Amino acid sequence: MPDPESPNSPDALGAIADQVAAGRDQIAVPESLLREAAPSAAPRVPDKALWAQIRDMNVAERVKLALRGNKDARMILLRDTSRLIQRLVLHNPRISEEEILMLAKDRNTDEEILGELAESRDWTKIYGVRIALAENARTPLAKALRLLATLGERDLSRLAKSKGVSNVVAVQARRILARLGERRG
Template identity: 45%
Template structure:
């Protein structure tokens, strides 16, 4: 979503600005237009709400085709368009074929007699790189960070603010990296806990989570229970340094760290005294040998 479109959905947007969209404003891309109209169709102002619904119904074929062919479209926007335009066979098939089209929409279209194509599963992200022998280099060059200043990220973040828990959980189960970055910080523990179980989560993301001040303890327990993730030195080290990691796990990972890291942790005031004391003992033991 462009900043222009996002501005139309921001709190405090004048009624006149909203009405300019529902009465024919055409300086928005097809996807932005459909998305803005969808949200305005739920506006508190009856005039805006009804006008947006009418314009959604009147969207021409070329606009609908562009929306249905776009890379990312909110599932609720696709659902609204499908229910309004299901009698337009070609458009309905395109909407049903969109990777963001949800199951309920596809069922609706199938019940309406549309030849709904098989689900196209998203392509999985490439597996994370194998750890090098040097633990300090395990993640060098791996995974580009999410650009939280990009329009795509801001658009998804704004959409997340309008979603209910059930919808967030659904996206958390299979969403892309931008969605995972947003929803892992969600205040609802069911939502954030679902993200870490997303099969597309990479080790680089796990490391970032383990290093963060995440509030959901369950997330760290899931990480600790994953044998593949804790094979990674940097993840183990981050778990030791995270005060929310269960102490038995932290102690176990502590014993696998290098002398250099043990020396640092032995002096650290940012971990529990139990861990720093054990770090000193392990360090002394290693030096004796």
């Protein structure tokens, strides 16, 4: 059982996140990691020095960076070993649809993160995110099945034939397509 007094306990990290969100923290993070870079045509891969810099940060600094960091920092923190840090990145007000879509498509994204995305009305309003979550085999099954009802016929057909999705998802997509065919026919 985690020690509630530990600085890495979920309660302590939650308190730090609340302070950061309210702007009452005293955590020093390099300003360059908080400012967004100028938009460029091609997506950038964060440099190794940035990876090392973030790896050497303590938990409180990573919490602040998750909630306030720039795109490069967010992309690194989404691979952090702490699931809480990963979840906090989703609450960064500057995270973009493009980043969420990339996360939803990524087969290495943690199931909890995919589940949180599937629960979020803000993100599931975006059709591409719903498709990506339904296609991702790591999305919790119940949430992926719930998303199928919101997809179009063409996408359901593609999912029904796909070998890259869970068998249960493919079977359910076929059932929905069969029901749609019965209504027309």
